Amino acid sequence: MSLVAAEGIGRVIERVDDEPLTILTDVSLRVEPGERVSIVGRSGSGKSTLLNLLGMLDLPTSGRLEIAGEDVLSMSSRRRDRLRGANIGFVFQQFNLLDGRTASENVQMPLVYAGGSSYWRREAMADDMLDRVGLSHRRRSLPQSLSGGEQQRVAIARALVRRPRLILADEPTGALDVDTGISIMDLLDEIVAEEQSASITITHDPAIAALSERHYRLASGSLDEAVFA
């Protein structure tokens, strides 16, 4: 069973006073557990839209999409929320940490929705994950007092704290300098490998994309396999 199985999915946006806008057409993609996949493309090529569809933040207007063997289009919104929370971790370009909360509280946030023992052990689990990204000494720090690299490491810890089977990273190095970006990607790859999670990284940087096992290029709403030397 594939972790992600997208068959001919498309996304068209209806506009009130204009023609419908086609963003994605007939995209097919399979990702197996533990695989690392990258998707490159220019700005406006539909990369983020594809990532949002794979993360069930948005729904395709055509095609078939299964996540962890479940048909996304036929399930309820509540079920999608649960499936997303339990199986998918997001890493955003702009980090998207919650203001006013410490690094530890940010990492604990997904565990508040996990329930069960994860809820009760959330502080210890968050601190453990911060330790793994090398930020145990900053767990009481607020986001505004952290550097960009540190914020992204907190975001990675948050994405991985529920041990998701799939990490979706949307331009994870886009807001960082080159050296910090590479160290962040090394860290992300290392932890994803340790956790035996799969990852799909969206980037416009071929050097970052080359770090993955399989590469795709998204252009004009279509996805094709790409080869990086």
Place this chain on the structure above:
Amino acid sequence: MNAMVTSVLGVLVEAWQEIRVHRARVLLSLLGVAIAVCALSASVAAASLAQQAIAEQNEVSGGRDATLSINAYPSDASPAALDAIDEAWAKSVERHRMDFVSNVTNTGLSVRFPSGAVETNVTIVNPSYLEMHRVRLTDGTWFAADDDERLVPAVVVDEHFYEALGSPPLDSHPVTSIDGDPAHRVVVIGTFTPPYDMGMPAAYILPDGAERVLPHDALAASGRTFEAWVPPADIDVLMGQLEAEMRASLGSSVSVDVSRTDAAAYTNGEDPLLPLRMLTNAVAVVILVLGALSLLNISVVTMRQRIREVGIRRSFGASSARVFSAVLLESVLGTLVAGFAGVTAAVLILSMPSVRELFAAGGLSDPPPFPMDAAFLGIGSALAVGVLAGALPATIAVRVKVIDAIRS
């Protein structure tokens, strides 16, 4: 079960974190609610206290709920006729096991003061009269059971009487004389504040003392008046029974009249403060509505600024129901805290000595604790405002698309 518990606790944790992180905004936005709840609770409580003051004033003059009065006038004003009335009344008191009864016969007599003899209003009472009519003692003591045995009958006097006597220390057992042949002496054991200033001295005296010092003519002319403080549910039946018993016992030579004297006899259960209460409540409700609108306005604006945070939470598994609950609970938690603060402020305001003195001046001698209905109304209103002011931003939070929220 565990999932439900953690879900509920999770919502509380989220709501509390939000209040903690944005405490300055939350405090400012809730200030209006706290003031409104304080105004609402204080006005309701003040109206209750005012009602209690009026009730006490009524009880001072007409007796407590329910007080009945029996007047018996013999056509033959002989000592034997008065004794027969006393005997018939004693039998009725025993038969109906009435605990709070008193002789309440008014008469007038001339008392000798240093400045000369002055006509004085004297009321013959039993010790129970103190509780039945909330007599407010200002100094000294009220009658005790053994005061009947005093060689010199005891009297409790008002300020006019006391001042006319020269305001002597009560522990010096001041004595004065009542005009008559022979003149009798009485000793002042206490002073009281009369419910109404009649511009002349007034005094209370026990029945046995009255028999010894008052002229028989004065006693016979006044007949006998008794009062009983009985359960309100029994009064209608009891009035009929007492009248029948007294008439049967005394015969046609004594005119017997039974009536109810407490406030309920002439207010018909209506609240004399209703118009004032409605006015103050209306003002408080307007303040509450303004506070709620202010909170709603701030909540909606704040939610538009927090929409990205909602998107982030949704991307990590928060369901729309969970987000709705958290936003709603955040509002409810905040307004509940504001409600408790408002009610506490109202309690403190009404406990201030200056405010208590104001009510005491209005006749309130037995101030009740802060009315629980006012406290519950304040907390309930705060809860309702929290739900109303939280529902709209919560709806906004769940209606926005997750991807739009994250990009905002």
